[in-house]
Amino acid sequence: MPELPEVETTRKSLEPLLHQRLESVTVHHAGLRWPVPESIHSLEGHSLQAIQRRAKYLIFQLDHLQLLIHLGMSGSLRLTDPSEPKRKHDHLIFRFEQSELRFHDPRRFGCVLLHPSPLTQKLLGTLGPEPLEGGFDADHLWQQLQRRSASVKSVLMDNAVVVGVGNIYATEALFTAGIHPARPANTVTHSEAQRLTDAIRQHLNTSIALGGSTLKDFVNARGENGYFQQTLSAYGRKGLPCMRCQTSLQELRIAQRASCFCPECQPLAIDSFIEK
């Protein structure tokens, strides 16, 4: 699933398209998260000037027009030779001068939209700060956590608080910071918020440095797990020994999402963490 590091890696990998002219757009399946607009064809004939990322959105600047793409749960963008046969779930094909860009998304949770529009302005307008930029720090996070009684994990995953922290990074950051995922957000101390902030940045930066290795679904030609998956300490490790204390990891469902944690390293009871 594309997390922020995968989206950033995708952005960088598409730089060969810069300054190429978009010859045509072919829509094979318009039924994404929102319908692909007919006006997508207005991009034809324009040249790609820049590719930016905001949260998990990619924004393609084509002269004065902007294309907004979100990869959802299962989306990917691939540069291919035009002679390569279309794969199942290749929903859009952007034909540039030198190569083709194909939007592939089996689950169709992604979207391809022209920006700005009322919808895209709403989508981008409610986003919180980027986790790797200056607007995100312990003060900001702590203030946001203070006003919420929901679990700290669900607040971390709220895009209005900070963008780009999905289930994997929230799970890992909470483990690293030693905070139980079900802790009410407003019980998190400022120093814990500092640890969380540091852990979120650390995990995102590490993953970007590894090229945003695909996580759960990735298996290489020899059937081995992806490298980044082997660096995970908590996500998907229910029943396995904690890498710190060997205690068996447990799993909760928080806001409909699997949440693994170490009951020793991430205590929930108040007296447990006050002693430390």
Add this chain to the structure above:
DNA sequence: CGAAACTCCTGAGCGC
């Protein structure tokens, strides 16, 4: 306003 449930979708994994 916040919180929690619900929704979209397909492929993988499993039991039979």
Add this chain to the structure above:
DNA sequence: TGCGCTCAGGAGTTTC
């Protein structure tokens, strides 16, 4: 070999 089931989950929408 294949059927039916469950699960995975980003994030907008709905309901309270």
